[in-house]
Amino acid sequence: MMAAIGTDPASEARAEVMRLHYLEGLSVRAIAKRLRLSRKTIRRYLGRSEPAPILQRMPLTGSLSARGSSRHHSMAHERDLQWG
Secondary structure, three states, rough: OOOOOOOHHHHHHHHHHHHHHOOOOOOOHHHHHHHHHOOOHHHHOOOOOOOOOHHHHHHHOOHHHHHHHHHHHHHHHHHHHHOO
16 A cells, blocks of 8 residues: 655645645744644744744934044033133
8 A cells, every 4th residue: 555645744734834824824823823833833834944023123313423423522622622
């Protein structure tokens, strides 16, 4: 008797994870709860080693070195005025 191709439990679980994520749009957390697997396992099945980032870095509005530099020049100017 020949074994059916792709019927091992890991392959079936991986296929179900892919279906739930890509076709139904479920999150890693929702899939983990539904299938009672760890989030790490779900990410591994999806080919991700790390969770997707939630926060994005905000762009800086000014340069710290520029502010520090102008402050330094201002203090040096005040010192020069004091001591003539």
